[in-house]
Amino acid sequence: MNRFAALIDALLFMPSRNGKIRLLTDYFATTPDPERGWALAAITGDLSFSAAKPAAVRALVMERVDPALFGWSYDFVGDLAETVALIWPERPGTNRPPPPLSEVVDELDRAKRAEVPRLIEGWLDALDGTGRWALLKLITGGLRIGVSARLAKTALAEWGAANGAGCDVDAIEELWHGLKPPYTELFAWLSGAADRPTVSDTGGFRPLMLAHPLEEEDIRALDPTSYRAEWKWDGIRVQVVARTLGESRLYSRTGDEIGRAFPDIVGRLSFDAVLDGELLVGVPGDGGMHEVRPFNDLQQRLNRKQVTAKMAKDFPAFVRLYDILFDGAEDLRGLSFDARRARLEDWHARVRPAGMDLSPMVPFATWEELADIRAGTRENAIEGLMLKRGDSPYTAGRPKGPWFKWKRGPLTVDCVLMYAQRGHGKRSSYYSDYTFGAWTAEPAAGGELVPVGKAYFGFTDEELAQIDRWVRNHTTNRFGPVREVSPGLVFEVAFDSVHRSTRHKSGVAMRFPRISRIRWDKPAHEADLLATIERMVVA
Amino acid sequence: MTATPPKPESWVQPCPIDRDGGLWVEPGGFHVDPVRPVPRAVITHGHSDHARPGHAHVLATPGTLAIMRARLGDQAGAALQPQPYGAAIRVGEVTVTFVPAGHVLGSAQVVLEWRGSRVVVSGDYKRRPDPTCAAFEPVPCDAFITEATFGLPVFRHPPAEAEIAKLLHSRDLFPDRCHVVGVYALGKCQRVIALLRQAGYDRPIWLHGALIPICELYREHGVDLGELRPATGAAKEEMRGEIVLSTPSAIQDKWSRRLPDPVVAYASGWMRVKQRAKQRGVELPLIISDHADWDELTQTLLDVGAPEVWVTHGREEALVHWAQGRGYAARPLHLVGFEDEDV
Numbered sequence A: 001m002n003r004f005a006a007l008i009d010a011l012l013f014m015p016s017r018n019g020k021i022r023l024l025t026d027y028f029a030t031t032p033d034p035e036r037g038w039a040l041a042a043i044t045g046d047l048s049f050s051a052a053k054p055a056a057v058r059a060l061v062m063e064r065v066d067p068a069l070f071g072w073s074y075d076f077v078g079d080l081a082e083t084v085a086l087i088w089p090e091r092p093g094t095n096r097p098p099p100p101l102s103e104v105v106d107e108l109d110r111a112k113r114a115e116v117p118r119l120i121e122g123w124l125d126a127l128d129g130t131g132r133w134a135l136l137k138l139i140t141g142g143l144r145i146g147v148s149a150r151l152a153k154t155a156l157a158e159w160g161a162a163n164g165a166g167c168d169v170d171a172i173e174e175l176w177h178g179l180k181p182p183y184t185e186l187f188a189w190l191s192g193a194a195d196r197p198t199v200s201d202t203g204g205f206r207p208l209m210l211a212h213p214l215e216e217e218d219i220r221a222l223d224p225t226s227y228r229a230e231w232k233w234d235g236i237r238v239q240v241v242a243r244t245l246g247e248s249r250l251y252s253r254t255g256d257e258i259g260r261a262f263p264d265i266v267g268r269l270s271f272d273a274v275l276d277g278e279l280l281v282g283v284p285g286d287g288g289m290h291e292v293r294p295f296n297d298l299q300q301r302l303n304r305k306q307v308t309a310k311m312a313k314d315f316p317a318f319v320r321l322y323d324i325l326f327d328g329a330e331d332l333r334g335l336s337f338d339a340r341r342a343r344l345e346d347w348h349a350r351v352r353p354a355g356m357d358l359s360p361m362v363p364f365a366t367w368e369e370l371a372d373i374r375a376g377t378r379e380n381a382i383e384g385l386m387l388k389r390g391d392s393p394y395t396a397g398r399p400k401g402p403w404f405k406w407k408r409g410p411l412t413v414d415c416v417l418m419y420a421q422r423g424h425g426k427r428s429s430y431y432s433d434y435t436f437g438a439w440t441a442e443p444a445a446g447g448e449l450v451p452v453g454k455a456y457f458g459f460t461d462e463e464l465a466q467i468d469r470w471v472r473n474h475t476t477n478r479f480g481p482v483r484e485v486s487p488g489l490v491f492e493v494a495f496d497s498v499h500r501s502t503r504h505k506s507g508v509a510m511r512f513p514r515i516s517r518i519r520w521d522k523p524a525h526e527a528d529l530l531a532t533i534e535r536m537v538v539a
Numbered sequence B: 001m002t003a004t005p006p007k008p009e010s011w012v013q014p015c016p017i018d019r020d021g022g023l024w025v026e027p028g029g030f031h032v033d034p035v036r037p038v039p040r041a042v043i044t045h046g047h048s049d050h051a052r053p054g055h056a057h058v059l060a061t062p063g064t065l066a067i068m069r070a071r072l073g074d075q076a077g078a079a080l081q082p083q084p085y086g087a088a089i090r091v092g093e094v095t096v097t098f099v100p101a102g103h104v105l106g107s108a109q110v111v112l113e114w115r116g117s118r119v120v121v122s123g124d125y126k127r128r129p130d131p132t133c134a135a136f137e138p139v140p141c142d143a144f145i146t147e148a149t150f151g152l153p154v155f156r157h158p159p160a161e162a163e164i165a166k167l168l169h170s171r172d173l174f175p176d177r178c179h180v181v182g183v184y185a186l187g188k189c190q191r192v193i194a195l196l197r198q199a200g201y202d203r204p205i206w207l208h209g210a211l212i213p214i215c216e217l218y219r220e221h222g223v224d225l226g227e228l229r230p231a232t233g234a235a236k237e238e239m240r241g242e243i244v245l246s247t248p249s250a251i252q253d254k255w256s257r258r259l260p261d262p263v264v265a266y267a268s269g270w271m272r273v274k275q276r277a278k279q280r281g282v283e284l285p286l287i288i289s290d291h292a293d294w295d296e297l298t299q300t301l302l303d304v305g306a307p308e309v310w311v312t313h314g315r316e317e318a319l320v321h322w323a324q325g326r327g328y329a330a331r332p333l334h335l336v337g338f339e340d341e342d343v
Helices: A002-013 A017-030 A035-044 A054-064 A067-077 A080-087 A101-110 A113-126 A129-140 A149-162 A169-176 A184-190 A295-299 A309-314 A337-351 A367-376 A461-473 A530-535 B062-076 B160-173 B188-198 B209-220 B254-258 B274-279 B294-304 B316-325
Strands: A227-233 A236-242 A249-252 A273-284 A290-292 A317-327 A356-358 A382-389 A403-407 A411-422 A431-439 A449-455 A475-479 A482-485 A490-495 A497-500 A508-511 A514-519 B012-014 B023-025 B030-032 B040-042 B057-060 B079-082 B088-091 B094-100 B108-114 B117-121 B143-148 B179-182 B205-207 B228-230 B243-246 B263-267 B284-286 B308-314 B329-332
Touching (some): A002 A017, A002 A035, A002 A129, A017 A035, A035 A101, A035 A149, A054 A067, A054 A080, A067 A080, A067 B316, A080 A129, A101 A113, A101 A129, A113 A129, A149 A184, A227 A403, A236 A317, A273 A295, A273 A337, A273 A356, A290 A317, A317 A337, A431 A461, A431 A490, A431 A530, A449 A508, A449 A530, A461 A475, A461 A482, A490 A508, A508 A530, B057 B062, B062 B079, B062 B209, B143 B316, B160 B188, B160 B263, B160 B284, B188 B209, B188 B243, B209 B228, B294 B316, B308 B316, B316 B329
Parallel strands (some): A317 A356, B030 B040, B040 B057, B057 B079, B117 B143, B143 B308, B179 B243, B205 B228, B205 B243, B263 B284, B308 B329
Antiparallel strands (some): A227 A382, A236 A249, A236 A273, A273 A290, A382 A403, A411 A431, A411 A482, A411 A490, A431 A449, A490 A514, A497 A508, B012 B023, B023 B030, B094 B108, B108 B117
């Protein structure tokens, strides 16, 4: 437990991604099984203890600490695990050695519910402050140390590659859901001591095939007859893994399981296939195609652990299909796109899956014609076009050439810098996150600035230094890491689309805002009006 | 025949800001740590929220007066009267004695005596050994006025030596990076240097310019800090692998860009709360404080044994609650003008 505690403590304070990977690979290299596997499961969120609840921990601490003192402390610290870890009165003379992580996992797994509080109490007495914090984070769920499951797997892959295991992160993703903590056979493979494990569970995630952005000038080098076009929908990319025997799952593009938030989709998967598509919100319309609602509606459904019936009714989710990877047990990924598309259309006509439709192909003869089609679409749910080579197999990762995404040209407006916030890590001495606003009316007619968005990229390091200097010289107010500035610096802000939003004072929310140009030359009062942005909202 | 001594609150009173703040000692005709300029001030220690400019007459320890002169110049006070620890002096009808508080150089508890009643104003204090200042001495009294900066049981500072060992270990791990440690200019800076020297670290220690004058002053008062060098103006490459001390506000600001790939550390009692350290962008939190932690605060109330406990600046409610639970007549003072910083 002490080693695990030291690891997550170091990860919490490590600002750089590479530094986090180094901490993880060092830990994997120097910690034995099964300890390292349980730690990995804790970090990736694959470990949970149903019998250990925050309420039980709170009850334990109340036996030893004055409730009023605990209350004030909790208010100050703001996190239950940390408050208990800090306030826990150590008993002098407690001579128990701190438990290894594997002992904690084993005993919690075996214990009856009523025995759990005494177990936790014994461990809290045996551990130091950081150890108590790690234990409580572990058993109450959610480490929140700034390490995603994906990053942990990336570190695993790097460690494996350094040991000559010949793996990459996609190979680990593909195995992941077929493996169980403490992942002994995975570590055996990655340490170079054994072959790649074989996985029988077919509910696993298959890493997605991704596209490169298409530059306007690249397109002339491509032969239009080799490529197929389809819409790029503005939802979230998902993989549907449906099994008639066994569990069906819905994965995000990074392999996180999101099915629990979408019972309206997972509950209707009564077939055997692995599909690639876009998760959207909308209701069935004419001809079986759904009418897509704006991304904002989908956002209501994201990042929720539970979904109410009302949620599912007000914001019904569906999947728009792009591709088929498995039909039953048959792996179609080696087939060409054209062959897979034919299989997908056949499959769809045969199975008629509820809550799904087919993303239509966009026929074209020349790039000019396709460019016109792309420019002509005003539908908000469309981000642009996808170009896929007709002969391309389904390959994990982002190979250059077979697939391109050709996004719609961005919209731009001129906005005024209102607030600047300090960045993180290497940017921590710079004001690098900008909140910008538009005028509610002409400033001469009494208009005021109202924030319309926030962006932290789109400029060079040199421009960052210039903006930083400007912010420091034009500060009118300070709120912790945030500075308010006088209206005087205009950014040309680019964004993909803009939506109505009740959560923002301005009533609008931008998708992917970024700084496209710094208009040092432009006076603030000539920046755009809020009404201009409102006109860009497509219902 | 002995008269009943006067009740403490009848002659020592907390002042709102429109009565100049701090504590008003009626029969002595002076304030302790007032916020606004007053005719007569008694000052516990040199931190800027206690030692403010513009008083006509100031009574303080020689160390505190030296700090006030260094920081405030002509504004330190029209007449400065030094009084060493342990010596009693009459001010009006009140006898005033300074007793070490263990907080920073020159820091004192103010022992006030009038007609058989004794009130002790702790100022800021800590109970742990500090090589740069005299150690706290408990004084039995009728009313003890205590600070409560870390007045919650989640604050238990680990031994400062262990925190310094963390810093030195990190330096071994990252020999090509510089370690920049945020420290308050008065007290924390010199204590961290002295602790590094105690741990056997004998390389030059580099300083932000704002830290240099008080380090010089400590040296003049006989505190050995070893070789110190200004970081401002030094070549970037020269500071690889070195330890640099800086004011907390500069560790992540423009000033720090001169440092080679710095590990950002911060020496403060607040670093005990991980999420606070994280929010501040600190990579290496060092829990080193010049204030008493929860155990020191409660132990001090037991040691002093005053039936009345007045609690000021910090998390008053928790310490008041604890003291009341043990039979003390405790109350919060709600003094204004003191900062919630670990200074």
